[in-house]
Amino acid sequence: MVEHEGIRRYVAHLILWIGIAILAFPVYLAFVASTQDNAVIANGQMSLLPGGHLLETYYKTIFVGTSGSTREPVGTMLLNSFVMAMLIALGKIAISIISAYAIVYFRFPFRMPIFWIIFITLMLPVEVRIYPTYKIVADLHLLDSYAGLSLPLIASATATLLFRQFFMTVPEELLEASRIDGAGPFRFFWDTLLPLSRTNMAALFVILFILGWNQYLWPLLITTRDDMQTIQIGIRKMITTTDALTEWPVVLATAVLAMLPPVFVVVVMQKLFVRGLVETEK
Amino acid sequence: MQKQSVFQSRLLPYALVAPQLAVVLIFFYWPAAQAVLQSFLLQDAFGLSTTFVWFENYRELLSQPDYFAAIVRTFVFSIAIAGASLSLALLLAVMADKPLRGGALYRTLLIWPYAVAPPVVGVLWVFMLNPSLGILAHGLRTIGIDWNPLLDGDQAAALIIVAAAWKQISYNFLFFLAGLQSIPKSVMEAAAIDGARPVRRFWTVTFPLLSPTIFFLLVVNIVYAFFDTFGIIDTITRGGPAKATETLVYKVYVDGLLGGNLGSSAAQSVVLMAIVILLTAVQFRFVERKVTY
Numbered sequence: 001m002v003e004h005e006g007i008r009r010y011v012a013h014l015i016l017w018i019g020i021a022i023l024a025f026p027v028y029l030a031f032v033a034s035t036q037d038n039a040v041i042a043n044g045q046m047s048l049l050p051g052g053h054l055l056e057t058y059y060k061t062i063f064v065g066t067s068g069s070t071r072e073p074v075g076t077m078l079l080n081s082f083v084m085a086m087l088i089a090l091g092k093i094a095i096s097i098i099s100a101y102a103i104v105y106f107r108f109p110f111r112m113p114i115f116w117i118i119f120i121t122l123m124l125p126v127e128v129r130i131y132p133t134y135k136i137v138a139d140l141h142l143l144d145s146y147a148g149l150s151l152p153l154i155a156s157a158t159a160t161l162l163f164r165q166f167f168m169t170v171p172e173e174l175l176e177a178s179r180i181d182g183a184g185p186f187r188f189f190w191d192t193l194l195p196l197s198r199t200n201m202a203a204l205f206v207i208l209f210i211l212g213w214n215q216y217l218w219p220l221l222i223t224t225r226d227d228m229q230t231i232q233i234g235i236r237k238m239i240t241t242t243d244a245l246t247e248w249p250v251v252l253a254t255a256v257l258a259m260l261p262p263v264f265v266v267v268v269m270q271k272l273f274v275r276g277l278v279e280t281e282k
Numbered sequence: 283m284q285k286q287s288v289f290q291s292r293l294l295p296y297a298l299v300a301p302q303l304a305v306v307l308i309f310f311y312w313p314a315a316q317a318v319l320q321s322f323l324l325q326d327a328f329g330l331s332t333t334f335v336w337f338e339n340y341r342e343l344l345s346q347p348d349y350f351a352a353i354v355r356t357f358v359f360s361i362a363i364a365g366a367s368l369s370l371a372l373l374l375a376v377m378a379d380k381p382l383r384g385g386a387l388y389r390t391l392l393i394w395p396y397a398v399a400p401p402v403v404g405v406l407w408v409f410m411l412n413p414s415l416g417i418l419a420h421g422l423r424t425i426g427i428d429w430n431p432l433l434d435g436d437q438a439a440a441l442i443i444v445a446a447a448w449k450q451i452s453y454n455f456l457f458f459l460a461g462l463q464s465i466p467k468s469v470m471e472a473a474a475i476d477g478a479r480p481v482r483r484f485w486t487v488t489f490p491l492l493s494p495t496i497f498f499l500l501v502v503n504i505v506y507a508f509f510d511t512f513g514i515i516d517t518i519t520r521g522g523p524a525k526a527t528e529t530l531v532y533k534v535y536v537d538g539l540l541g542g543n544l545g546s547s548a549a550q551s552v553v554l555m556a557i558v559i560l561l562t563a564v565q566f567r568f569v570e571r572k573v574t575y
Contacts, residue, residue: 008480012377019374020391023451026406027398029417033409044415095302102298107288114299121310122562127509127531128554131538131547132313132320155309160302168285175287185289214399216513217535232401236517239405248409255405262397267390274456277396 027259034058034253041248053249061253066238074254077231080149081213082261084230087150088212089205096159097197101189103160104167105175122157126218134221144228149219153212158280159204166200167193203276206269210262231258314555320548339549348525349533349550356508356529359443363511364503366447368496371454376484378455379462389459395452400513407445408518431519435526438519442527445518446511453506454499461495462488501565505558530554 029048033041036051065073102108103115126133133152142148170193178188219230229237235258238251266273324335343349378388398406410418413430422429431438465488473487512531515521521528521536528536534550537543 009380009382012380012382015377016374016382016388016392019370019377019451020388023392023395023448026410026448029410030406042415044420046415046417095305099299099302102295104285105288106291106295106298108292108295111295114303117311118299118302118306121306124310124314124555124558125509127512127534128551128558129310129313129317130534130551132316132551133309135316136308136313151305152309155305157306172285172287175285179287185291185294188289210397214397216399216401216516217531220516232399232513235405236401236513239408239517248415251405252409255402258402259398262399263394266394266397270390270393274393277453277456278460 027256030252030255034249034256036249038247038249057249057253058257061250061257066247066250072226072229072234074231074234074257076227077229077234077254078257080146080228081230081232081258083146084149084215084219085209085212087146088153088215089208091150091154092156092159092208093201093204095154096157097163097194097201100160100163100167101193104164105185105188118157118160120157121155122161126152130217130221137222143222144225148222149215149228149230150212153215153218159208162200162204162279163197166197170196199272199275200279202269203272203279205276206265206272207276207280210265210273213262317548317551317555320544321552322545323548324545335545339545340553343546343549343553351525352528352530352533355439355527359439359446359511359529360504360507362443363446363450363507364500366443367450368454368499368503370447371451372458372492372496374451375455375458375462376488378459392455393452395449396456398449400446400449400510401517403445403449404514404517407441407448407514411441431523433523435523438523438527441518442511442515445514446507449514450503450506454503457495457499458492461492465491498565501561505561508554508557530557 032048032050033046034057035054036046037053040046040051061073062075062078063073099118103111137143137148137152140148142151174192175188178192183191214232215230216232219233220236223229223233231254235251235254238247238254240246321339322334322336323332324338325332374392378385378392382388408416410416411422411429411431413419413432419429428434429437431441469487469491470483473483478486508529509531511529512535515527515529515532519527521532530550531554534547534554537550538547
């Protein structure tokens with residue numbers, strides 16, 4: 001019986017390591033290839049160990065971009081992705097927390113209809129209304145702008161629902177107590193509710209940052225200028241249909257750079273990430 | 283739904299909801315309404331006049347063999363992606379749920395792919411399986427498979443499914459692990475005392491208790507396969523060869539790019555909306571039932 005238990009444990013370790021290997025292999029391969037010479041890769045002769053072109057490739061990728069065209073250096077794309085992800089995450093948190101505050105802590109006409117108007121947006125991702133949204137953004141002259149990149153993606157109810165749920169669990173006594181201290185709605189929000197919401201905001205921020213950073217279809221449609229491209233769009237434009245022209249080391253270095261920030265966030269802020277993921281999906 | 287004691291103010295609550303309401307109305311309701319309206323209109327070839335045609339656009343859309351094929355394809359992709367990633371993730375989660383040394387490390391090493399963007403996933407897999415230079419493509423040829431997803435539609439579809447399932451494993455793993463950890467130890471011990479062997483214990487006790495998680499993940503995975511595979515498809519196959527990997531969302535994108543038929547494109551959007559609303563409704567009903575249990 002005890003022996004069986006021991007064997008089972010080895011099997012479990014083995015299966016887990018195989019799983020880890022399957023998940024990690026594509027990324028390892030991409031990294032290794034990004035340190036090798038393009039000609040070697042194009043011949044199908046690449047090595048499974050890192051080559052000697054690491055600094056050269058990454059310098060070229062970040063500061064110069066692919067050769068032979070007018071493509072932007074990936075540094076610019078990283079910046080665009082970062083600004084877009086931050087705007088989406090912070091914008092959504094900001095507008096959601098105040099609207100949830102109004103819905104929970106005030107009684108006013110049309111409170112429930114307003115709540116439902118916001119709630120329904122939970123159901124539909126931007127993809128299903130993509131061209132009409134594009135037209136509106138174009139009419140507002142927001143193409144190729146950070147506002148155009150982020151605003152349509154802020155229009156969703158997840159964060160509002162999350163904050164509403166959290167506010168409902170905040171004890172009534174806190175409001176009574178701050179009232180007795182003479183606090184109005186602003187001070188109560190700022191001094192009591194915001195500090196209490198810190199963990200929720202952080203967990204939500206982690207999830208929204210990753211979602212924002214990884215946006216693809218929307219930026220693809222509304223950015224036309226090369227200097228407004230996000231990194232996800234940049235990658236796809238680097239893959240040419242004719243294999244011979246694709247600069248694989250640069251493409252794969254870009255892929256590695258594109259996944260570094262969100263993967264870093266998941267690994268380093270794992271607790272917040274898991275919490276955010278579980279709560280936003282409820 | 284609301285606190286007993288609340289603040290009294292006439293204008294402040296409206297000012298607080300105004301920013302979100304504005305964003306939602308301009309970037310959600312307005313375009314969604316436009317899509318619905320346009321789906322009932324027919325524009326002439328020069329865009330000079332439009333007529334209200336009721337369900338003409340829908341009838342035309344559904345009578346296209348192309349569109350019907352895309353619907354079937356999307357569901358096949360969804361089921362394949364969900365099936366593959368759910369079963370692998372469940373296996374890994376069951377293993378990681380055991381009291382093993384290094385359990386926390388395993389979790390970290392298994393959840394990071396969640397953060398990899400779909401187009402990046404596409405690049406990683408297209409590089410490994412590129413017919414002329416990919417390492418795995420080379421391996422496939424060695425074992426006698428004539429690998430060429432650029433020409434063979436089934437192979438292209440398989441490539442998309444594998445890449446999409448790869449990314450989704452970590453998400454499913456995380457939720458399965460949480461589900462497993464919420465099963466009370468006493469239930470498992472009781473089954474063990476009754477003499478049920480581990481495999482039997484899994485199918486008769488663990489699996490039924492996990493069914494809410496499985497159902498939830500099934501819906502999430504289908505929605506993922508519908509929408510988030512766009513970036514993977516666009517970097518690996520761009521819908522080809524010969525539309526073999528064109529899903530509903532990809533078709534909306536391509537047909538829209540070509541311009542042309544606004545009404546049909548809008549009708550496609552509305553059909554997608556209906557599918558998502560249906561899936562969400564199914565999920566909500568289910569969540570409700572779980573709560574009242």
